[in-house]
Amino acid sequence: MGRFHRHADGTVHQHEHADAHADDHADDHGHGHGHDHDDGHEHDNGHRDVGDHTGYPETGTDxxxxxxxxxxxxxxxxxxxRADFERAGVVTVNLMSSPGAGKTTLLKRTIAELSGRARLGILEGDIATSLDADELDGLGAPVSLINTSAGFGGECHLDATMVRSGLGRLPLADLDLLIIExxxxxxxPAEFDVGQAARAMVYAVTEGEEKPLKYPVMFRACDMVVINKIDLLPHLDFDLDRFLANLxxxxxGAGLVQLSARSGAGIGQWCDWLVGLQARSAVAASDRS
Amino acid sequence: MHELALCEAILDTVTRQAGGRRVDRVHVRIGYFRQVVPDSLLFSWELLTEGTELAGCALDIEHVPAIVECRSCGARTTLDAPIMVCGTCVGSDVALLCGEEFLIASIDRAREVF
Structure with missing residues (x-):
């Protein structure tokens, strides 16, 4: 390998003498910008110069x-x-899952359950259609839809810029909680920070026990894992203990709530977690001021 | 399939760093705990650089293993599964030393402007 050099102008670079280049050889040259291959230096000993000086004899690379x-x-x-959310006093949760795990159904329940306890807003991300947003509309929480279909057939995730583009349609200052679906x-989605205070995911018991091992980045990223569709447990071979061990x-360290968004069982515990996040954040904000 | 989005980000940074000079190769470091499919990344890179001044620029992917250090016994373990466990004492109180890298490490840039 070549060596890193620091020059007076602060730039650090490495002259590329990859692979089979002998170490003692590297000491003999390459310490200046005028690295010159015509100086009688023998480069035939398996030396592979990645910079490929041949096509551009006058300009080497650093x-x-x-x-x-x-x-x-x-x-x-x-x-x-994140700074905008903090300024508006709104706590933001990035809610993720595989398709069909029950995010939208959970949100419908959550809007109803939190009514009177916290002012909730929803930012709804979907590759195409407004179906989910329509389902949530009129339930008492402002909903902003972001379609990600611009570009190469639709992004499979929300990034920080997409989220930012949807914020203008929400009355942030009037909200306590914002859930980004x-x-x-x-x-x-696990790879992209969107400015959330917490990450939560919905996992349905119909998905199989091995999912945490197959999608470790997602499961590692989450502060809270919601285990959904527990009303189906009597009908499934699902081994909850094995799933929990994998998780x-x-x-x-992830928090855990078991619930059924369909029947409503366990929803209270999930909403308590949301309200608790909001309360802790409000305390932290008053401590700062 | 977020490799295209990643390549857009790499392209922006490299174009800025190139400063109008030719770039032959971009070196990225990607940790074990990143879900990147190398072939998709390379395909996206070719697709995005085509027709730009970075056309033909190679993308060099260095994989960084996940290494944890046990807080109980101090041993270091290179993970072969995403399970946060010490390979020596089987304790789960471990700190991740590396494996989450998502880094544009360096570029091989021509010394002179085009």
């Missing part, structure tokens, strides 16, 4: 350190969202 996270831009926008997908192996 390895320049970047060291920036791939999602740096998304993270900056997420921080702006992410696109149904167990892979991509704990991947994420020992």
């Amino acid at each position: 390895r320049v350190a970047v060291l920036e996270t791939i999602l740096a831009e998304n993270d900056r926008t997420a921080d702006r969202n 992410n696109v149904g997908n167990l892979v991509c 704990r192996a991947v994420n020992p």
